[in-house]
Amino acid sequence: MTSVLRFAMTNAWTYRRADRDDIVELASWRGAGSLGLRPHFHDEHQLVLVLSGSRSFRIDGETITVPAGHAALIPAGMLHAPMPTPDEETVCLNAYVPASRACSSLRVVSFRARWQRVDEISPERILEIAGDILSRAPSPSTGRTGRSKLGAALTESLAPIGAVAASLGRSREGFSRMVRRELGVAPHAFRLLARLNLARQLQRAGEPIAAVAADAGFSDQSHLTRLFRRTFGTTPGVYWRD
Template sequence: MERLFLNSDVPATSSGRWTYWRPMAEHVVELGTLHGREVGLPTHFHDENQITFVLSGRRRFVVEGNVIDLAAGQGTLIPAGIPHRSIAEPAGVVCLNAYVPAGRYAVGPMLKEIERQWRKSDQVRWNDLIAVIREHRQDEMLASPAAPVRTICDKPVGEIAARMGMSREGFSRMFTRRAGMPPHAFRLASRLNRARKLLRAGETIAAVAAETGFADQSHLGRWFRRIFGVTPGQYRLG
């Protein structure tokens, strides 16, 4: 029997694979669901912690060179600012994501409680999920682990390298080892995360594209869909 989440709160607008929406909850920035096959995403990161719980099928992530393999009834937390990618699964997967403020959580007990609710009723209710996350938060908001890296990535790579007495290539290699992705990819991911925030705030797609340094709406749309699985318009309606 496929174990499904309670979907009475799921909005009508959906990409067919990913759905994102924002609950009115202090401890959760965004909720999302994934339903489909061959739905891997390239390397990216989030400004929030990502909690993923698999309801059916299999989901695999590559995080800092390690493969996290999740079967139905299993979950994980990917910390804010940590680059990761997901591996496409031909058999299909149904899972839920919760994006929560950066900080420290009792991850093991939290995932155990989500699993307990899932096994008890063959579903995970969104209100219950939000309550579990709130109850297992252990501290106030912390800065993203990538914040120092993001700070030095705000300026041209050549300028930063020169200030550090390094070649551009040497700096890029050092940055990649530290951040888990090259400077240009990190910058792109930062701009896309900024675009997410602006879209959540209700900004128009054209304004978001201009503010985040994309040539136009189409340019933003191509990268946004590649990294997040939905178009900016679909995401904005969530």
């Protein structure tokens, strides 16, 4: 029997678990327009399904718009900034799926369905759309692989930025320029975004917010909450509340 998704539809992002291993989490939005948020990335592929209105993202200096009736897949690790959209009603479902299949570029496709509500969309249909987009995606380029290694160098070490730069045979200034060019943000900003993604993982695992803040390297819970809201459009307390 095909299952459906249940959401409380409010003028804010509402996150829910999918209770499946092949969908990490789901988020729904229904309201006037949609939020503009800070540039960020995810550790998972993000599938954006727009039922009405539109969503727009700033990616690599370009504005990408996803109109109603279309889906976009934003690859794991791709820096993107959701942009505010006009005040027409927007209904959107985000599905975050494991990055088990490599993808290096954003793609927008029509999903050829006339859903009115996100709870009409089954997990099976979400995975079918994601799989279809991923099957059309080109293999990751050498440049994308290099960017992944650069990101790993920044996040897998707690050493100061200067020390990471030195380990790669670069000056701090030269390393910072390379990171900005390849990853789109300064080294410190990239590390901060990685810590925010870690905070999401820890919350999904059931850690209390205060423990999440400490374990993810934030000075306190209010520091995490402020940055989390600016980046993901909701607070940690609302994000993973059952």
